[in-house]
Amino acid sequence: MEKRTIISFSLFIVLFLAIVGAIQYLRIHSLHTLLPNVAEQRMEIDQLQGGEAAASGQHRLQVYLVRDDEELAVKAADNILYGLRYAKLDVTEIAPEEVGTVAPSPYTILIFTGERTTRWPFAEMKRFVEGGGNIIFGNRFKDPAFNELTGVEEIGEFVPDVYGLNFEEKIFPGYVDLNPPEDLFVHSVVDFAIADEANVILSAEGFPILWEYAVGQGNVLYWNTTITNQKMMRGLFVQTLGTLPPAFVSAQAAIKLMYIDDFPAPIMSGKMKDVSTTPLDKSVKDFFAEDWWEDMVEMAEADDLIYTGAMIGTYEEEMELVDEQLIKRGEFPMLFFGRKLLANGGEIGLHGYNHQSLVTADEPIDPTYGYIPWKDKEEMKRSLLQAESVFANYFPAETLKSYVPPSNALNRTGVDAIAEALPELRTIASLYTGESENGDFVQEFEFDETHPELYHFPRVTSDYGESKGSIFQMVDAIANFGVFSHFIHPDDVIDPERAFGRDWDTMFASLRKIIDDVNVNYPHLQAYTQHYATEKLITYQAADLNASFDENIIYLSGEGLVNPSHFTVRLKTGQSIDTGTFAFGTVEQMEADRPLYLVTLTAASAEIAIEGDAQ
Amino acid sequence: MNLFYVAAILFALRYGTIFGLISFGVLLLYKVVYTGFVGGDIFLLFYDTNSLLTLFYYFAITVIVGLFSTSFRERYEISQFRNEELKDENTYLKETVDLLNTSQTTLRQKLLQSEYSLNQLYELAVSLDLPHPELIRSETIRLLKKYFLASDVAIYHVDRSQKSMRLLIRQAEKKEFPQTIFLDEASGMFKRFFQVQETTLRQLDDDDSDPMLLAPITIDGQTREVVVIKRLPLRKLTTDDLHVLNILFSWIGTRIENAQTLIRKEQHELLYPGTSFYKKDAFANLVALQEQKKVHHGQPFIVLEYALGYEPVSLESIEAIVHSYLREIDIVGYDREENKLMLLLPGTSEEHRQRIYDRIEGILIQKGV
Numbered sequence: 001m002e003k004r005t006i007i008s009f010s011l012f013i014v015l016f017l018a019i020v021g022a023i024q025y026l027r028i029h030s031l032h033t034l035l036p037n038v039a040e041q042r043m044e045i046d047q048l049q050g051g052e053a054a055a056s057g058q059h060r061l062q063v064y065l066v067r068d069d070e071e072l073a074v075k076a077a078d079n080i081l082y083g084l085r086y087a088k089l090d091v092t093e094i095a096p097e098e099v100g101t102v103a104p105s106p107y108t109i110l111i112f113t114g115e116r117t118t119r120w121p122f123a124e125m126k127r128f129v130e131g132g133g134n135i136i137f138g139n140r141f142k143d144p145a146f147n148e149l150t151g152v153e154e155i156g157e158f159v160p161d162v163y164g165l166n167f168e169e170k171i172f173p174g175y176v177d178l179n180p181p182e183d184l185f186v187h188s189v190v191d192f193a194i195a196d197e198a199n200v201i202l203s204a205e206g207f208p209i210l211w212e213y214a215v216g217q218g219n220v221l222y223w224n225t226t227i228t229n230q231k232m233m234r235g236l237f238v239q240t241l242g243t244l245p246p247a248f249v250s251a252q253a254a255i256k257l258m259y260i261d262d263f264p265a266p267i268m269s270g271k272m273k274d275v276s277t278t279p280l281d282k283s284v285k286d287f288f289a290e291d292w293w294e295d296m297v298e299m300a301e302a303d304d305l306i307y308t309g310a311m312i313g314t315y316e317e318e319m320e321l322v323d324e325q326l327i328k329r330g331e332f333p334m335l336f337f338g339r340k341l342l343a344n345g346g347e348i349g350l351h352g353y354n355h356q357s358l359v360t361a362d363e364p365i366d367p368t369y370g371y372i373p374w375k376d377k378e379e380m381k382r383s384l385l386q387a388e389s390v391f392a393n394y395f396p397a398e399t400l401k402s403y404v405p406p407s408n409a410l411n412r413t414g415v416d417a418i419a420e421a422l423p424e425l426r427t428i429a430s431l432y433t434g435e436s437e438n439g440d441f442v443q444e445f446e447f448d449e450t451h452p453e454l455y456h457f458p459r460v461t462s463d464y465g466e467s468k469g470s471i472f473q474m475v476d477a478i479a480n481f482g483v484f485s486h487f488i489h490p491d492d493v494i495d496p497e498r499a500f501g502r503d504w505d506t507m508f509a510s511l512r513k514i515i516d517d518v519n520v521n522y523p524h525l526q527a528y529t530q531h532y533a534t535e536k537l538i539t540y541q542a543a544d545l546n547a548s549f550d551e552n553i554i555y556l557s558g559e560g561l562v563n564p565s566h567f568t569v570r571l572k573t574g575q576s577i578d579t580g581t582f583a584f585g586t587v588e589q590m591e592a593d594r595p596l597y598l599v600t601l602t603a604a605s606a607e608i609a610i611e612g613d614a615q
Numbered sequence: 616m617n618l619f620y621v622a623a624i625l626f627a628l629r630y631g632t633i634f635g636l637i638s639f640g641v642l643l644l645y646k647v648v649y650t651g652f653v654g655g656d657i658f659l660l661f662y663d664t665n666s667l668l669t670l671f672y673y674f675a676i677t678v679i680v681g682l683f684s685t686s687f688r689e690r691y692e693i694s695q696f697r698n699e700e701l702k703d704e705n706t707y708l709k710e711t712v713d714l715l716n717t718s719q720t721t722l723r724q725k726l727l728q729s730e731y732s733l734n735q736l737y738e739l740a741v742s743l744d745l746p747h748p749e750l751i752r753s754e755t756i757r758l759l760k761k762y763f764l765a766s767d768v769a770i771y772h773v774d775r776s777q778k779s780m781r782l783l784i785r786q787a788e789k790k791e792f793p794q795t796i797f798l799d800e801a802s803g804m805f806k807r808f809f810q811v812q813e814t815t816l817r818q819l820d821d822d823d824s825d826p827m828l829l830a831p832i833t834i835d836g837q838t839r840e841v842v843v844i845k846r847l848p849l850r851k852l853t854t855d856d857l858h859v860l861n862i863l864f865s866w867i868g869t870r871i872e873n874a875q876t877l878i879r880k881e882q883h884e885l886l887y888p889g890t891s892f893y894k895k896d897a898f899a900n901l902v903a904l905q906e907q908k909k910v911h912h913g914q915p916f917i918v919l920e921y922a923l924g925y926e927p928v929s930l931e932s933i934e935a936i937v938h939s940y941l942r943e944i945d946i947v948g949y950d951r952e953e954n955k956l957m958l959l960l961p962g963t964s965e966e967h968r969q970r971i972y973d974r975i976e977g978i979l980i981q982k983g984v
Contacts, residue, residue, distance in 0.1 A: 008632060008682060008685065009682050012678045012682065016671075016674065016675065016678065019674075020671065023661050023667065031658060031661060031662070032658050032662070035656075035657045035658035035661075036658075037656055037658065038654055038655065038656045289663075289664065289665075335662055336659075336662060336663065339656050339658060339659055339662070340656070340659060342656070343654075343655055343656040343659060
């Protein structure tokens with residue numbers, strides 16, 4: 001090698017090392033201030049315009065709810081009301097005495113919850129059904145007087161603790177059968193003998209749970225269970241309700257939302273093979289940077305997902321770190337994962353200063369968490385502001401718009417602290433289902449009752465698909481009103497217990513299957529960050545849907561409907577509508593035993609012809 | 616592998632490290648700009664270890680490939696330089712060999728020439744080994760023409776006062792060589808010649824009419840005769856030729872001196888004792904000889920005869936009187952039987968006969984001869 005080459009090589013090595021050193025120094029200390037992050041994705045929530053003067057049919061779906069003050073009835077009624085309203089179905093609550101005023105019609109449905117049959121006007125109910133109306137009994141009861149309406153021939157004993165749910169027919173795509181010991185649903189049923197004419201739709205452990213029974217011109221749906229007070233069957237209730245009228249339309253918000261909790265957050269030290277069941281000889285940090293994140297990004301790109309992270313400042317229990325220490329700890333997770341999250345179109349929400357739920361000693365929380373209660377709201381606010389300062393340090397142009405309670409535990413003190421400390425924060429995303437008495441912050445999709453600027457957007461499901469119950473809940477929320485909101489914990493993979501002994505590849509494959517199934521069964525769901533999912537859902541809920549029917553035409557229009565708007569349309573067996581692309585949008589068939597369609601509306605109104613005769 | 620980086624590596628491979636790094640820099644800039652343009656996070660290009668390592672990886676490959684290319688080119692350039700040096704050296708060696716060959720040829724020619732010169736010298740020596748100065752002069756002119764390609768050649772006799780030269784023999788048109796050259800009136804070349812009295816070549820500032828060469832013929836240590844060559848192809852003559860020519864000139868004097876000595880010995884019988892007066896027969900031979908020169912070289916002569924009125928007391932006294940009025944080349948004979956003095960005047964035209972006769976007669980009368 002010539003001398004001149006050796007000198008050149010040496011110079012380049014020195015230059016190379018100098019560049020490496022300079023970049024290393026800059027990337028750690030100040031480069032991020034010179035190169036701002038990709039701005040958080042802005043998403044437009046369009047609305048369909050001009051639907052006010054659309055044509056309408058003779059018939060509208062009329063749903064009446066009758067309940068009493070008994071607990072089961074109230075809870076079931078409330079639950080059903082939420083479910084129906086999420087699906088943009090108008091419901092009118094009436095007293096039993098008013099039942100007689102309701103004219104029977106194929107498009108009219110009376111829902112009764114509870115068991116106090118003695119208060120129900122049997123004669124009017126019978127006349128209503130026989131006249132062509134529809135009745136749903138939302139809970140099981142024992143009253144032989146109603147047998148001719150319910151199709152019960154023999155009434156047995158109450159049977160508690162009946163587990164699972166089996167589909168005798170496919171009502172909506174994606175639902176899975178639940179069998180013991182799957183305990184999502186634990187029924188209290190009556191051991192009925194029902195008429196042969198009754199068509200059983202759902203069953204559990206051999207007991208008929210839901211059946212339909214024709215009475216005169218009308219139809220009756222009988223829920224032989226107590227689970228109608230539970231959120232995870234709202235979709236099922238809506239979709240089965242849809243089997244009653246000649247044609248049925250329910251709305252879909254069409255939201256797909258994926259959360260990564262504790263992300264970005266400080267990463268534990270150690271090697272993967274030492275702390276997890278994932279046999280990798282690399283550090284946890286490298287695993288998350290190189291394997292976990294790359295898999296997640298690949299899945300997001302392939303399966304149309306946008307992630308919303310929920311950042312944490314530290315995992316220390318006490319609030320002892322000052323801003324700079326907190327900022328220092330957050331350096332890698334915020335710069336690496338945080339910026340990548342934003343660069344991939346995601347959103348960084350707030351999980352907290354640490355992983356201590358914003359709950360005071362006076363408020364309930366699961367003691368097994370071992371959390372140290374916060375002294376008061378002011379301390380909570382200080383912690384929130386410190387966490388926000390970490391966020392602002394790394395993302396000065398962004399604001400925290402979503403909050404996820406650590407361990408999904410939160411109470412009113414915490415909500416107040418959030419609203420006061422972070423006035424720009426828009427969404428609190430906790431749980432859709434849970435144990436409130438254990439401190440779970442269980443939410444509905446609605447504005448906060450105290451702070452009207454705050455919106456509650458609960459997460460429906462979580463984890464890596466290890467539970468069929470979780471899949472059921474996921475499908476049910478989509479069947480209800482088209483919301484998929486799932487969250488995972490990155491650190492499940494480094495906790496063999498939470499990982500159920502699986503390695504990352506197995507966990508990821510399981511998660512991937514969930515997402516793939518969602519994309520296959522519900523291609524209309526659109527990916528959003530939490531903030532824009534909230535905005536869309538608010539717009540969705542505020543819109544007025546006008547769905548009306550003639551004998552062979554469905555009329556769809558509305559005011560303030562999001563663009564595009566999605567609906568499920570259910571017809572009687574033997575009927576159909578043309579699928580394809582039309583001036584108003586598209587029509588696709590969904591996989592179900594009875595005719596079920598997905599209508600996407602990109603125009604303010606639509607008239608959809610029904611073909612065939614009901615069998 | 617990103618095609619852009621492949622391009623950078625190819626640049627490095629083709630054009631060396633600097634261009635490779637420049638192209639890498641351009642592509643890095645493009646990547647940064649493109650990342651910004653499509654809404655990507657530029658910071659992550661440098662913060663993400665994988666991304667950074669990828670950049671460094673391509674950077675390192677570019678440098679290594681560039682260095683390899685540069686090194687290879689340098690080696691190529693060095694080889695090329697060495698090749699050119701070898702070519703130059705080869706050319707030099709070829710020239711040297713050519714020169715050696717030329718030298719060898721030249722030396723061979725020199726050797727041959729020197730052998731030739733020796734032969735020539737031998738031939739010259741043999742040719743000039745003649746018993747009479749006139750023959751020697753004639754032979755000299757022949758040799759000059761033959762061996763030295765000279766033309767228009769003449770030999771002059773220089774008088775003892777060295778003020779004039781008289782034509783002895785010539786091989787040219789008459790007009791080329793006057794019978795007498797008076798040195799006071801002669802050109803600068805003649806004057807320069809007589810200053811050094813060595814072989815003299817015509818210089819650039821000499822007249823075109825001047826001869827090409829003047830060479831002395833030294834007899835008894837004095838320049839007694841001069842070889843005048845009007846045309847001599849000096850370019851065709853080698854140094855050896857000139858050297859031989861000089862030897863020839865030297866030899867001529869010696870040869871003439873020897874011939875004169877021999878003649879004197881031979882002529883001892885032909886002369887009257889104590890005089891240079893030829894006896895009648897000998898004088899007649901000289902006239903005959905002069906007659907031949909006139910025929911062959913067109914050189915005129917006249918013979919004057921004076922009848923003496925009395926028997927001379929001493930031929931030596933007559934000789935003392937006559938010789939002071941004659942030229943050195945003039946020959947005197949005495950016919951004892953007819954008591955007649957005969958004068959042979961070479962180089963003298965017939966037209967001057969009467970005037971010279973009268974002048975000599977006057978002197979003889981005046982001196983009482």
